[in-house]
Amino acid sequence: MRDRPAGFFDIVGNRGWFYLFSFLILLPGIISLIIPPRLKLGIDFSSGSEFTVRFEQPVSKDDLHDAMAGLDHPESRIQGTGQNEYLVRTKELRGAGAAPPVGPAPTSERDAIEDALQARFGNLADSEGAASPDQGFIDFSSISATVSGKLSLQKDPPFICCGISGSAVSAVAAASLAIFVYLWWSFRQVPQPFRFGAAAVLALLHDALLVVGAFSILGKVIDTEINVMFITALLTVIGFSVHDSIVVFDRIRETVSRGEGRSFADAVNSSLLQTLGRSLNTSLTLIFATLALLLIGGSSIREFLWAMLIGTTTGAYSSIFVASQILVSWNEGDVPRILRRMVGRREPEQLETAGAEA
Amino acid sequence: MRSWRARILLLVVIGLTALSVITVWPSEPDRYLPDAVPWPEGKGIKLKVPVIEGGTFRLSTITRRAMSLGLDLRGGTRLVLAPEEGIQVEDLDAALDGAQDVIERRVNEFGVAESEVNRLGDIRLSVQLPGIEPDEAIAKIGRTALLQFCEPLTDASGNVAATEGEVQYRAQTCDPVRDANDEIVVTGGTIAFVPWARDDTPQANDNPQPDEIVWQPATAEIDGQTNTLDGNYLRPNTFVRFDDFGRPTLVFQFTSDGADVAEQVTERLSERNYPLAPYLDGDPILDSNGLPIAPRVQGTISTDGVITGLDSEEAQDLSKLLNTGAFPIPLRVVQQQDVDATLGETAVRDSVIAGEVALLLIMAFMILYYRLPGVMASLALVVYTSLVLAVFKLWPVTLTLSGVAAFVLSVGMAVDANILIFERMKEELRIGRNLVAALEDGFTRAWSSIRDSNISTLITCAILYWFGNQFGESAIKGFAITLAIGVGVSMFSAITVTRTFMQIIISIRPLARRLWLFVPDLPEDVRREGRRMPAVAGGADGAPRERR
Numbered sequence: 001m002r003d004r005p006a007g008f009f010d011i012v013g014n015r016g017w018f019y020l021f022s023f024l025i026l027l028p029g030i031i032s033l034i035i036p037p038r039l040k041l042g043i044d045f046s047s048g049s050e051f052t053v054r055f056e057q058p059v060s061k062d063d064l065h066d067a068m069a070g071l072d073h074p075e076s077r078i079q080g081t082g083q084n085e086y087l088v089r090t091k092e093l094r095g096a097g098a099a100p101p102v103g104p105a106p107t108s109e110r111d112a113i114e115d116a117l118q119a120r121f122g123n124l125a126d127s128e129g130a131a132s133p134d135q136g137f138i139d140f141s142s143i144s145a146t147v148s149g150k151l152s153l154q155k156d157p158p159f160i161c162c163g164i165s166g167s168a169v170s171a172v173a174a175a176s177l178a179i180f181v182y183l184w185w186s187f188r189q190v191p192q193p194f195r196f197g198a199a200a201v202l203a204l205l206h207d208a209l210l211v212v213g214a215f216s217i218l219g220k221v222i223d224t225e226i227n228v229m230f231i232t233a234l235l236t237v238i239g240f241s242v243h244d245s246i247v248v249f250d251r252i253r254e255t256v257s258r259g260e261g262r263s264f265a266d267a268v269n270s271s272l273l274q275t276l277g278r279s280l281n282t283s284l285t286l287i288f289a290t291l292a293l294l295l296i297g298g299s300s301i302r303e304f305l306w307a308m309l310i311g312t313t314t315g316a317y318s319s320i321f322v323a324s325q326i327l328v329s330w331n332e333g334d335v336p337r338i339l340r341r342m343v344g345r346r347e348p349e350q351l352e353t354a355g356a357e358a
Numbered sequence: 359m360r361s362w363r364a365r366i367l368l369l370v371v372i373g374l375t376a377l378s379v380i381t382v383w384p385s386e387p388d389r390y391l392p393d394a395v396p397w398p399e400g401k402g403i404k405l406k407v408p409v410i411e412g413g414t415f416r417l418s419t420i421t422r423r424a425m426s427l428g429l430d431l432r433g434g435t436r437l438v439l440a441p442e443e444g445i446q447v448e449d450l451d452a453a454l455d456g457a458q459d460v461i462e463r464r465v466n467e468f469g470v471a472e473s474e475v476n477r478l479g480d481i482r483l484s485v486q487l488p489g490i491e492p493d494e495a496i497a498k499i500g501r502t503a504l505l506q507f508c509e510p511l512t513d514a515s516g517n518v519a520a521t522e523g524e525v526q527y528r529a530q531t532c533d534p535v536r537d538a539n540d541e542i543v544v545t546g547g548t549i550a551f552v553p554w555a556r557d558d559t560p561q562a563n564d565n566p567q568p569d570e571i572v573w574q575p576a577t578a579e580i581d582g583q584t585n586t587l588d589g590n591y592l593r594p595n596t597f598v599r600f601d602d603f604g605r606p607t608l609v610f611q612f613t614s615d616g617a618d619v620a621e622q623v624t625e626r627l628s629e630r631n632y633p634l635a636p637y638l639d640g641d642p643i644l645d646s647n648g649l650p651i652a653p654r655v656q657g658t659i660s661t662d663g664v665i666t667g668l669d670s671e672e673a674q675d676l677s678k679l680l681n682t683g684a685f686p687i688p689l690r691v692v693q694q695q696d697v698d699a700t701l702g703e704t705a706v707r708d709s710v711i712a713g714e715v716a717l718l719l720i721m722a723f724m725i726l727y728y729r730l731p732g733v734m735a736s737l738a739l740v741v742y743t744s745l746v747l748a749v750f751k752l753w754p755v756t757l758t759l760s761g762v763a764a765f766v767l768s769v770g771m772a773v774d775a776n777i778l779i780f781e782r783m784k785e786e787l788r789i790g791r792n793l794v795a796a797l798e799d800g801f802t803r804a805w806s807s808i809r810d811s812n813i814s815t816l817i818t819c820a821i822l823y824w825f826g827n828q829f830g831e832s833a834i835k836g837f838a839i840t841l842a843i844g845v846g847v848s849m850f851s852a853i854t855v856t857r858t859f860m861q862i863i864i865s866i867r868p869l870a871r872r873l874w875l876f877v878p879d880l881p882e883d884v885r886r887e888g889r890r891m892p893a894v895a896g897g898a899d900g901a902p903r904e905r906r
Contacts, residue, residue: 050476080698081697139693141479144476144477145476146474171834178821179814182817186810232833232837233763235834236763239841242814242815247774250806254803254806274785282773285770285773288716289719289769292712292716293712308766
């Protein structure tokens, strides 16, 4: 007995298409994540170089940043430290190569940057502010990563292996586990409550993967790097994804526990339709906020805001079209059915095993 | 009854909001608000709050002038630390790593959140601290913080060395520099050995003053080894106790090894009633009158000790420094400078204005879509924003970009709670329930999803905070704290504040009678019925019509 509208509003009936859609939008990111370099680590996560530069003429921070970006160092972090003096942190600058047996030694990247800055902004001054044509960077030095992913309290990390990406993965894993357990407990009146926890976590991973994948692609295409802001955006996306899934699940819980003799799929479908307005409105408010920040806020956080925008959109999408559909698929035994179709006719015992494995 | 409760709550909400707005009002309002209006300037806030310190209640004043902002939004102070000259260490690398750990502990202990500590080159450390003056940064974060107990230099017959001149000590110690002939280097005077009188004798007044005495580290011979009594022998559990007159006493304990050293030192010194002076990084610790603290030793001390006479604030700082430990090697500040925001000078202004526009957009949307309840939700959002910002300022939470992101997310969640409630309310109204019942039902039914989503967010925050702490990743920690505060306040605002506003509104008859103010698309039959029966009558248990 079907008790749900046909066409577009039969969300549950079209779940195959939504899975396909999710798969298609995730696929490029997954491919990009397989091909190294998977993600480009920004200066927060890798060691680099730091130097102070002082100009004789007034130079604005934005101009200096422009110049550094033009010299292949858009990642430069520039802080003013006084009159025309800036503290610049960049990626590790390549030193001079081995001197060839004949001819002049090749210039190092540091020299090249010094020359280019002098050509554009005039002579550099020494730390006293005195002009000197031969003056280069003041206090040029290597600097360690700000975020090394090391445990600061214990010397031997118990279960972390690989620096920042390892720690990010463990943080997401731990948060997922906690959410799973909480939802299992919170939905205990409904049959098979752990499915709700699992579906919410799968939707969360879906959203996180989409954002990470998008940044992997952007890293390859326009050299977008992973920095602390990216981690923040990812956390925001995860927070929103779970929040949104729970709101939808809550309605499913209510509809299911009211019973009324309908099938689970129908109950889910009508819950989704009931919460559609709310889901759209909530996403719209967040998207408004992000868009406002994107249009007015400074350019330095643009990538971060894009991550937020992608994340909130996919968060709202996944709660309806992924998390809830997983619940239905699980209930209807979609996976065993597809497996059955794929392996063809088999003996009933084997079918049982296939179902259990799925 | 209900209406009285709502009115009292309304007064509380208005009062809280007013307080919050006063708290967060910026000192330069023209930067953030349209400058056509002559806005008054904020002066920050001073609060007296009771605190428990060392087992006694005291009033402590907290002063907040500006929001604390991180390195990315406002910049701060940068210190470069390098080993004291002439220091030989076997493993400099490990020592600097150790110092980096100590700095991170101090940063936590002194609440200078969102700092950065880097290795700079091979032998230096770079520390960037947001919103702190250089002097304070050095005093709290950048010093070696090795406590050393020093005793007077004496000759064979027990006379104490004193001088009018300046004794030169080795860097960051009370160990006098000796020249090639093993003579102590003194500028502007000579060393004389003078007799030392016990405290209970009239000659005690003629004893040399602490600043005239030539000091040396207090040592003890144990198993043929010379041990200096210093901070390495302290347990990291010092605390400040206040006596009945409010005078602070720093209480400390020696480790078991330290107890042996302390016992021998104090036994020896107490025989002749010599003074014992605590030094920090080679400087005498001064009392509240600016004089060196150098009490005469009266008896043997082994496990516990106290330092009295300190200024209250200095005692607190010293206790924190001792508890977080000293650098493994003496370091000194070789460079200090102000640094500005990493995100650019206009970052704060831009994000504040963007935030204001975002809030206005959200309000406009809520009012257009939900009508009168939307107006109430917008008011609740104003209350919410000012409360959260006030908490950030008073806590104080150091806001960075990740904190701002968490705040935006929490605004979204707060609005979502209202949307959930109003959608429920509309559903109830559409099936013909009266306003009071619909309002109550809207809140009760939306509660379970608000609760679950917020609790799971709080759980996530707790885990993120823990991870951020473990990895020394302050951005994650800041995000978790800000989001947790935001979610906590949003529960209050979405439930209590909006509900109070709505209760007040529906008790105003001219508004409550016009149902179109609440639901734009009410079915015709319900509308007719609603017109017949008074909207407010019926109470919370007004029977619903048939449920779908």
